[in-house]
Amino acid sequence: MGINADFDDQYSHHHYQRVEIPPPKPFLKTLKSNVKETLFPDDPFRKFKNQPFSKKISLGFKYFVPILDWAPRYTLQLFKADIIAGITIASLAVPQGISYAGLASLPPVIGLYSSFVPPLIYAMLGSSKHLAIGNVAVPSLLISAMLGKVVNPHENPKLYLQLVFTATFFAGVFQASLGFLRLGFIVDFLSHATILGFMSGAATVVCLQQLKGILGLLHFTHQTDIVSVMTSIFTQIHQWRWESGVLGCCFLFFLLLTRYFSKMKPKFFWISAMAPLTSVILGSVLVYFTHAEKNGVQVIGHLKKGINPPSYSELAFSSQYLAIAIKTGVVTSIIALAEGIAVGRSFAIIENYDIDGNKEMIAFGLMNIVGSCTSCYLTTGPFSRTAVNYNAGCKTTVSNIVMSIAVMITLLLLTPLFHYTPLVVLSSIIISAMLGIIDYNSAIQLWKVDKYDFFVCISSYIGVVFGSVEVGLIVAVAMSLLRILLFVARPKTFVLGKIPNSMTYRNIEQYSTASSVPGVIIIHIDSPIYFANASYLRERISRWIDEEEEKQRTSTEIELQYVILDMSAVGNIDTSGISMLEEVKRNADRRCLKVLLANPGGEVMKKLDKSNYIDKIGKEWIYLTIGEAVNACNYIIHNCKFQSKRIDSSVTPDDSV
Template sequence: MGTINYSYSPGNVECPHKVVIPPPRPFFKSFKNTLKETFFPDDPLRQFKNQPRGRKFILGLQYVFPILEWGPRYSFEFLKADLIAGITIASLAIPQGISYAQLANLPPILGLYSSFVPPLVYAMMGSSRDLAVGTVAVGSLLTGAMLSKDVNPNENLELYVHLAFTATFFAGLFEASLGLLRLGFIVDFLSHATIVGFMAGAATVVCLQQLKGILGLEHFTHATDVVDVLRSIFSQTHKWRWESGLLGCCFLFFLLLTRYLSKRTPKFFWISAMAPLTSVVLGSLLVYLTHAEKHGVQVIGSLKKGLNPPSMTDLAFGSAYLMTAIKTGIITGVIALAEGIAVGRSFAMFKNYQIDGNKEMIAFGMMNIVGSCTSCYLTTGPFSRSAVNFNAGCKTAVSNIVMAIAVMITLMFLTPLFHYTPLVVLSSIIMAAMLGLIDYEAAMHLWTVDKFDFLVCMSAYIGVVFGSIQIGLIVAVALSLLRIILFVARPRTIVLGNLPNSKIYRNVEQYPIATTVPGILILEIDAPIYFANAGYLRERISRWIDEEEDKLRTAEKETTLQYVILDMGAVGAIDTSGISMLEETKKIVDRKELKLVLANPGSEVMKKLNKSKFMENLGQEWIFLTVGEAVSACNFMLHCAKPENHCRKDADADDTLNNNV
């Protein structure tokens, strides 16, 4: 590699580094690598390389069923921890299952069914040690809200239940397909701000809807917006039951108090975990002893004993409402995935292990597909139950198996004990759980850090509360996508200046001590250059040049603008529209009798600039490895342009600056 030293008084400038054009790569090989990095960033097949056929078969089974990997190492110490955790979450799962089934307008027994089969499937196929599987409030609310628009559960309960099973089947099919096709990144479009606002909005609506149970109302709207819910409540003031309201307020206070105590003293987490089941037991005893069901307090009634009956033949594939079930399944499936994976990753981070997002999707999908065939509706990994599982000291997914066994015993022998369970207690349990989802601290943090994220959060919240759950979700996702588009379509261009006594160049707005270089405008492009932003960047660079020239003219500086350096370090990719933008920018610069210089272009950019012949047009001698080298070369040329300076080349140097780089 040739190097030229241009010697002049008072010093020397050296450009010892060469900008290298990457060697060409076959298109199909490059395309294959791109697909692999997009869909297989974790390279799941690496463990199968150089393995005998029998070992590959075993590894394949362990990949699909992780329990086969950690099961042989399972110890008695793990069993003791998982046994305690499983019994603890079962005490929460039983009342929550019954409550959330009511929220979905489904028979309460389906909530217990959904806490039996899906946890067993997840224990075999899931990769999280801490996730506790079961029904969730938001998924139940979505299921009830979307299905009840077309089928009234009070008029045609059988069809409604069949549609719920069908929606669960399609939710599972969608989730498993995302995992198998390695499309898990789709869920990432639900940003943190979106989820915070959506969850808070859904929790607000759920709390308002539970006033039906608290006030002892028999007829209530199926709408989810706050206006219809409040209208339904206050239009029936003459039907409010003070007995039910008093009982509901007492149990709600008890549940919130136990949660507060558990938060103040984490080692007493079990107090909050046992509170829902305790409420059910106390409420049932109170109703049984006082015969409160005869005085306006509604009870669950009889629950069928026995394990999950098969429901494969109940899937309504031939129903006129099939599209409703498919739409419900896809939307609820996305929400369930977002919640379950987020919860699993959160607890995995605490214990310093990794979970495979795509394997989790397959596990969620299979447990919902199997669940839809065994009288279950939508399940995922709820935060409240998983938090209890984590705090109870679970070691593996065996805690889900213990919970499922406890639910099985309940289904076989204990369901008659729930006959006198008051609905008002279930409403109190749901309200207490939902209040924990209204994370106002997270919303305030969004306001402090990023106002646009706060706007997305509030849009989701307002859309859910005043519109519907679907509207809130669509608005929030649309705003998140709009932000991505704005980031791509309107990238930042930054003026760089030199930090004193260094060769470092930084944003002059961020570092006031950074000084611009006389006669040189240094601009950093802060994003890949695509068709969506090429026109904007061309206009913005042109305006920067005009503004710099006006500034120099106004200040009556002796030095005029001579060079425009584009720092391409953040430009990871460029398309043909981007190359056309650079060509047009060079023409603009040439018309102003300036010189365009590029610094720090990446390998992909260099390959395309070379193939497009732009490098020949610009001159490879005007492409530098760093901004510092580009500035040094430009300063040298400015110095040599002055008549009083006499620059000479070293004897061993070439004739052109091209050999410098």
């Protein structure tokens, strides 16, 4: 390496484009830019620039209340499509609303209330054209599991109902706060594998809980784990009602058959959509004429007539259980947000339009705040109802308004007709809907593609099924955070080799034709360099150098002389990362190796310059591309060999003596 130093100045005159350091920016300007990119990546206020004040006010109303933007362009043709879709999803909303209210240990009419007011709020504020609003199974189960531990819904129904309304209120506040503060990216920390495992586990638990209705049991455990549920079932064998079991199995078979037929023949989606309401009607007629309620078949009973009574006075802000109500609200709001936004985005992608995640959070939050004051509990955008809405040809959120009006008519006129609706039919409806959520095909795909994601999914599923819904949620979040930490703390590094007959360098483990460059090791760092991974990267680079020195020592005449760090994927670096690079340089100096950098980004170059690392390594050893860095190394290596030969040939025997 002593000879190399003689050639540094000579090689520095070769004409290569050097990596430039971006001009410095004031700290406050940089901070403002970073905050804007984090909280306002879509730049929602760009339309407000250079507009008169009155225009800004108009645009502001249209931004926060989307219906004001598209309503003037609404046509009769769109209304025809929306009214059909609205009536279709209303036929699904009524039985589902009643069923899921029972799952939350609430009076059935609360489920109907929840399909009346919240859809009206979302129709005005939501940005998704296809999302159908209503109560859903998993948050309903969570509410029952969490609040049912402190207040028995059967022994103290009034206090329990107050806590449910309070939890719904705080769920809405939390959701709206995330939207107003532009913190929607927090929901993205729940990975697809995590949500898949959690939802499948919760669906399994919901199905097990419905065995109470299928078997006609009067008493059942409040625990949700599979051991407690199965113990409760098999310790009451003598109380099983065969009438209820037969009726439940028949309706479940009917629901699954209609869903299978609609899946095979998408044109007949309405058959599956109408099946739950058909089941309710048939079950009610059957019970009415056979008096099955006197033979062990439980029925809904009396449903209160009329639209939503106000419930703002029922919010239990001074209750001793306020803390658990807040906790329940936050937990259920996260699950509701994850499901609602994911469903909305899925159908927006199909129809090629964008939805604003922060607007959706504000819409969800406000509809739940208003809902908690109008006798509703937590609502979001369920997949099953949204899929029916989409297949029915809905064009705008007016379909939610139509559904809401249909539910209002039901509340005003038709609630007495549900008196004889058997609970076993509602259990069959819930089981049928939950079986569609258990997505084993996606779990199999995870196993094929990413074993760790499969492990995350299964861990979340087991946590829900064998622990509780809360345990499963904690496991799901913990596994998601662990995955992020593993990505950050253990980034990928690999050695690059040259593809024959090209100037392209690729991972030698991926490309069999890629060959290492004699005397040079090229290490690609596939992550920003932070305090969390700096120590690992230092050790990993050192090991790569050790392995390459051993390999080149045994396979070539040229020993390792240069270490090229490919920085193209290093988007940022902190002071710990810079210290790591300095240690790598000191380690390389002790081994008589030279460190080169290839393609560092602008942010990295600014920090390397301010820390004086560039002066330590030398500007002439930083290159735009790997190819230029390799050429620099080869030039010096070959000239060193040539110079060495000239020195050897000029030595005479007398000189050697």
